[in-house]
Amino acid sequence: MRQFITIALLSALPTLSFAHTASPFLLPEVFDSKSDSVSFQSSITVEKFFVPSRNFKTSYQVTNPNGKTESINAAAELKKFNIAEFNLNDDGTYRIRTKEATGNPTKYALVDGHWLRVRPPRPANAAPMQQPPANAEQKAPQQAPANQPPRFVAEDQVPANAKTVQTTNIYIAESFVTKGKPSPIPNVENKGFEFKFLTHPNELFTGESLKAQVLMNGKAVPNLEVDVFKGVSSYQPNAKRDQPPVKTNAKGEVEVKFNEAGIYLITTAYPEASPDSTKQPAAQTYTYSVTVEVTE
Structure with missing residues (x-):
């Protein structure tokens, strides 16, 4: 019974949007809890105005206060x-994080001096391309600019x-x-890709900012673009979700200002x-996200 209640709660949460590329996300049912346990969901989001698009294999790490x-x-x-859940035995802030989660490997081939993403060959029994009706207006097929190299190559076409x-x-x-009063969050490990939060992620209010330093193996990552998306109720289909992107400065620091309450x-x-x-x-890439709530 608990499982079905949890799914119902999570499906009623505001949806987020992600317009650019696939991103993992982790979404708690609440960010400020008075209960002794909390549930959350994780998924991949791809489309604008998304609902969870596809799952990815992961376990989780929960760090208590x-x-x-x-x-x-x-x-x-x-x-x-x-869907997962854990107990809130003590007052304070808990961090939830995915563990050992990876996407499907991507293969690239060097063809005529360009690295092209390798795609599976088109199945022999695949449906043919639909032809326009005979009386339809004929348009010249769109072609890539002459100086634009291809981005993909079929696996059976790789030399x-x-x-x-x-x-x-x-x-x-x-x-x-957070259960009760917020407490300090875990320090960064200076290993891999990390956000070092300079403001508490559970103490965000309208008109204020989330500040963080972006690190790779403990070293600042300058001039990195960070995208921001606002969750909205399903009853607000036309609400603006995309927020202006921000970039890290020379010290790897980034500031995200919130003008409205929400997730x-x-x-x-x-x-x-x-x-x-x-x-x-690169042989290894990172896709990172943090989900926060901003209150009035």
């Missing part, structure tokens, strides 16, 4: 999202001697839940995608 970390698994693994690499995308999604998804990717296809893709 005393600094002790425990690992938990999902209580239910569904096609589009996971036999082509150099290939594989990229693994690490998903990091986190959020914070926000703050997300970024490292390293940023390069438009220069002559550069070899």
